[in-house]
Amino acid sequence: MxxxxxxxxxxxxxxxxxxxxxxxxxxxxxxxxxxxxxxxxxxxxxxxxxxxxxxxxxxxxxxxxxxxxxxxxxxxxxxxxxxxxxxxxxxxxxxxxxxxxxxxxxxxxxxxxxxxxxxxxxxxxxxxxxxxxxxxxxxxxxxxxxxxxxxxxxxxxxxxxxxxxxxxxxxxxxxxxxxxxxxxxxxxxxxxxxxxxxxxxxxxxxxxxxxxxxxxxxxxxxxxxxxxxxxxxxxxxxxxGGKNFALVLDDARIEEAAEEIVKGAFLNNGQICMSTDLVYVTEATAPKLEAALLNRLSKMTDKPRLISCASKSKLTSLLKDARINGATIHHPPSFPSPTEDQNDATFPPTLLTNLAPSSAFHTTESFGPLLGIVRTPDLSAAMDLITNSTYGLSASIFTSSHFTALKLAEKMRVGAVHVNGMTVHDEPTLPHGGxxxxxxxxxxxxxxxxxxxxxxxxxxxx
Structure with a gap:
């Protein structure tokens, strides 16, 4: 005791x-x-x-x-x-x-x-x-x-x-x-x-x-x-909580961005307040980014176990809603799709493509190994979605231009913006909050x- x-x-x-x-x-x-x-x-x-x-x-x-x-x-x-x-x-x-x-x-x-x-x-x-x-x-x-x-x-x-x-x-x-x-x-x-x-x-x-x-x-x-x-x-x-996001610009180094996004989404089974939930990317760049993310997803072998079956139930509900709203759901090939077994708290790393802004996952913190890709016509449309978010804890911007990143960061109402790095990052010397x-x-x-x-x-x- x-x-x-x-x-x-x-x-x-x-x-x-x-x-x-x-x-x-x-x-x-x-x-x-x-x-x-x-x-x-x-x-x-x-x-x-x-x-x-x-x-x-x-x-x-x-x-x-x-x-x-x-x-x-x-x-x-x-x-x-x-x-x-x-x-x-x-x-x-x-x-x-x-x-x-x-x-x-x-x-x-x-x-x-x-x-x-x-x-x-x-x-x-x-x-x-x-x-x-x-x-x-x-x-x-x-x-x-x-x-x-x-x-x-x-x-x-x-x-x-x-x-x-x-x-x-x-x-x-x-x-x-x-x-x-x-x-x-x-x-x-x-x-x-x-x-x-x-x-x-x-x-x-x-x-x-x-x-x-x-x-x-x-x-x-x-x-x-x-x-x-x-x-x-x-x-x-x-x-x-945070509905943390990564913004991938057209000039981003795609492989490096994909690596950081995956780490930020699935570290500790996605159960971190700063975990990456959403990725905003233009239609032009989305195919390359999604391919890089899916490649990394296919190589994952560790099967995450959530803190409780209640957490799994929440994630399962978000997946169902995303599928109804047109999303495509991807798991590592070695993992079966999550079951509704209330005695099994395991849940595979999951990538959602074709995610609609109308889905519940777009506005609900998942606190689990879920990552959604939101395609937008251009950067302006992505910034409109970001500006309308009611959360504001952590964000990432992936771009080859630090000047552009700084200008965008000034417009983001979040506690921390990480340029070319994952959303999960803090240091004892830095202020942290949302x-x-x-x-x-x-x-x-x-x-x-x-x-x-x-x-x-x-x-x-x-």
């Missing part, structure tokens, strides 16, 4: 009815204990020297390096993560910890703006208080660390709510902070049953000690998170740390 961590102590009650066969499910009592513990730890933690917080984060990075193999094996077992994705989680996590550790002092710097008369105005940056960080299952190390590292670096205490689909991965991650020497209460770790999530979230966000929430997950749940926080007048940072249905606010780099600092003005008069 995977326990909670409250005040640096494993909290495990075998007699509790609020548990699953694999992990302890938090109760309202556990949640209040975690909030009280974090609130009590905040005054002293917020006053620690930035250098001390930096050293502790670097200690976590060292432990993550040492225990990386265990986390990799756990991710593979819990969420069927391909080894390359599990290893990328660990390596990115180490980089995130080290980069954030180095940013702390600079992020805390305030300023002295011009003030009237003989007075002096000072702008101070200070930590907020207790922060709730909610992370999903699909990139447990990357997104788990992203939920907690920036708030901790800024001097806040954190309640880390892990995912019920990756409980052990998140428990092992939370344990690193305790083992690295973080004081009791600075990071508390909770898990809960899905049916208990609404009650426990409301209890947490309405508590006066909790000052902000960050959430990475679906747009549907993000709406609920934001609305409840708004009622409590608490700020939120949301990184939500617009529209993809959320608001930014994780990453100095922008991520500043999200968890309050700005206060002090005016000194003679």
């Amino acid at each position: 995977i326990p909670l961590i409250i005040n640096n102590t494993d909290s495990l009650d075998p007699s509790s009815t609020n548990q699953t066969p694999t992990y302890q499910g938090a109760t309202p009592s556990h949640t209040l204990d975690a909030i009280s513990s974090s609130a009590a730890a905040f005054p002293s933690w917020s006053r620690t020297a930035p250098s001390h917080r930096r050293d502790l984060l670097r200690a976590v990075a060292r432990l993550l390096h040492e225990r990386g193999d265990e986390l990799i094996a756990t991710m593979q077992a819990e969420m069927h993560a391909p080894e390359v994705w599990a290893r990328a989680n660990v390596q990115f996590g180490i980089g995130l910890l080290e980069e954030t550790a180095g940013l702390i002092s600079d992020a805390m710097i305030g300023g002295i703006p011009v003030s009237q008369g003989e007075s002096y105005a000072m702008v101070l940056k200070q930590p907020m208080g207790v922060v709730l960080g909610i992370a999903p299952w699909n990139a447990p190390v990357i997104l788990g660390l992203r939920a907690v590292v920036a708030p901790l670096a800024a001097g806040n205490t954190v309640i880390f709510r892990g995912a019920d689909l990756s409980p052990k991965s998140h428990y092992l991650l939370a344990s690193l902070f305790r083992d690295a020497g973080f004081p009791p209460g600075v990071l508390n770790f909770l898990l809960n049953r899905p049916e208990d999530a609404p009650e426990l979230y409301e209890l947490t966000i309405n508590h006066p000690s909790v000052r902000k929430c960050n959430f990475t997950g679906s747009t549907q749940v993000g709406r609920i998170i934001a609305s409840k926080a708004a009622y409590a007048l608490k700020p939120v940072l949301l990184e939500l 617009v529209g249905k993809s959320g608001f606010g930014r994780f990453g780099g100095k922008w991520g740390v500043e999200e968890f600092l309050e700005v206060r003005t002090v005016i000194l008069n003679p």
Whole structure:
């Protein structure tokens, strides 16, 4: 049984009815204990020297390096993560910890703006208080660390709510902070049953000690998170779903574009918020691109397994709708077409050609190994479709002209545009987030740390 961590102590009650066969499910009592513990730890933690917080984060990075193999094996077992994705989680996590550790002092710097008369105005940056960080299952190390590292670096205490689909991965991650020497209460770790999530979230966000929430997950749940926080007048940072696309121009290097598109669509079985769902290409260039994509699809031998049969049901429904609307469906020759067996969560990498903009897949995030090709008469028509998208997380442009790419990127309302690279790309030094249905606010780099600092003005008069 995977326990909670409250005040640096494993909290495990075998007699509790609020548990699953694999992990302890938090109760309202556990949640209040975690909030009280974090609130009590905040005054002293917020006053620690930035250098001390930096050293502790670097200690976590060292432990993550040492225990990386265990986390990799756990991710593979819990969420069927391909080894390359599990290893990328660990390596990115180490980089995130080290980069954030180095940013702390600079992020805390305030300023002295011009003030009237003989007075002096000072702008101070200070930590907020207790922060709730909610992370999903699909990139447990990357997104788990992203939920907690920036708030901790800024001097806040954190309640880390892990995912019920990756409980052990998140428990092992939370344990690193305790083992690295973080004081009791600075990071508390909770898990809960899905049916208990609404009650426990409301209890947490309405508590006066909790000052902000960050959430990475679906747009549907993000709406609920934001609305409840708004009622409590608490700020939120949301990184939500994406209907991510690649735009292939007529002057693109087709083979290179196809390689990047395939990686961006099928890495981790397409279960990444930045995964490529759609490709926009002109009628003139589409035959060459589709041939290159189909060639790569024909060579695929790994059979993806989704996180759940519910995910498979959603993908199957999108396929049916696409077929009704005239799409042609392609799978690797070695894979049969997906069945509706509710006990089988496997789903083959799938390419949809002749995809109509009227199909549900054109506007619905698949979160699986589906890739659709949308042919347009010209670049202008493609940009019209892109402009009308309600999501805005990640995009790719493939072209031989970087100047053209820059001009197009300025017109795209998305969080990140990758020129001649796949949509799945992030670095610890970069701001990461979306617009529209993809959320608001930014994780990453100095922008991520500043999200968890309050700005206060002090005016000194003679």
